[in-house]
Amino acid sequence: MSAVPTAPIAARDGSATIPLLGLGTWQARGDEVYRAVRTALDLGYRHVDTATMYGNEADIGRALADSGVRDEVFVTTKCPPDRLGREDETLEESLRQLGLERVDLWLVHWPPHGESGSLRMWERLVAAREAGRAASIGVSNYSPELIDELTQATGVTPAIDQIPWSPSDHDPALVAELERRGVLLEGYSAFKRTDMADPVLDRVARAHGATPQQVVLAWHLRRGFVVIPKSVRRERLEANLAAVDLRLTDDEVSAIDALGR
Template identity: 55%
Template sequence: MPSMTVNLPEGTALPLIGFGTWELRGTTAYDSVRAALDIGYRHLDTATLYKNEADVGRAVKDSGLDREQVFITTKLRPQDARQARGALESSLRLLDTDYVDLWLIHWPTGEDDLVPTWQALLDAKDAGLVRNAGVSNYSPEQIDLLTKATGRQPAVNQISWSPSRHDPALLEEHHRRGVVVEGYSGLKNADLNDPTLTEIAERHGVTPAQVVLRWHLEHDIVVIPRSSRRERIASNFDLNGFALTEEEVAAIDSLT
């Protein structure tokens, strides 16, 4: 069953279930990405900081999939802000691709560089090197600053999200702006032994990890779970066969 998607502002379909690659390096990164693509993932998340872009790119090439079938995200390190175009060109070489589907500023830069860095991402988008531009770990106020200065808003904000960090007001701030939220560390920061999660998982015949990931999707939050174990990679992707009730979503929301 194909992954569900959310449309970014300019119409690009972003798969709600992505594969994260943080801390995966070398052969492990390559094998894990190949497994993810074989299982059905079509959204890969990497970053300059992860030092695995070459492994990710090689896995995509060797998968036999057309480049257009795989949504690739990479990220700019804040320390590279003043050499943003060069950093992007390096990422493209390592990924062995002419463009990335989403380029994010990994963390907010220094105040003086906030707007110029965002403008550099927009310039890369206008040049066709980037399909969509966004940010990571930014506040709504910082997003507003970028939008006001350039007239163009980030498509995505990738932030830490989990039941323990659920913030309805922050989520609404993003929805009101039309900014897609991507959640990272959703499983790392969740207590998978919590009785609420284990009871819901038992009712649906799934794992607590699957419950947490499905909960993200119920809130239209993109998830990017990471694993180097094929069975776990498959389990994290298998979220379409069940849905949480409103009561179950509310119970998980209350775990903060």
């Protein structure tokens, strides 16, 4: 199997990369998420996405510690907006549960109410990066305009925006807006937001002897979008990772792009 492609990501030391395919973990807890992360890391995943809100950081921390590859794994977690004013403690608690000295990426999970709330939380993320507790920092569920407010006030642009994304969400104007700002697009819920019976996906999948899910993932990789499919089943973790070997033609990519707005 080919290596998972990576993208450069803005970091304090300027030299970080993020694997474009990672493991989502929302709604997976306890031994189930422990086993999923162990299996994923055994298969070759090197990127795990979690959040304070998911209540699974301690289980993921155990899996990372037992995996033998903890230092190779890109770990993202997120600060919930209701932790406004308690951001530093929230990150320390995430780090303790994950068993890490620093996370690779810390995100604002979604915008806190009001402009100043969003800015105050972002200032704490900037401070965490300065303190070396998060290599890179970003946001989730932000519009380009909201991102501009953070950049203008602090001089630090979020490295990434994690947003709902799938072929049916594809919006070249939004892609261009994020690109112009140097913000990586990380998509979430790629499967949940896709009609897997779509004739275009079906045709492309058949042409490659692949599944529509693999086509969706291959499209993200080809377009340079970060994607974090969640699964707790070995055969699906394996199939999702195998999408790195699915090479779509230019015509196929264009046909999938056209499923968007």
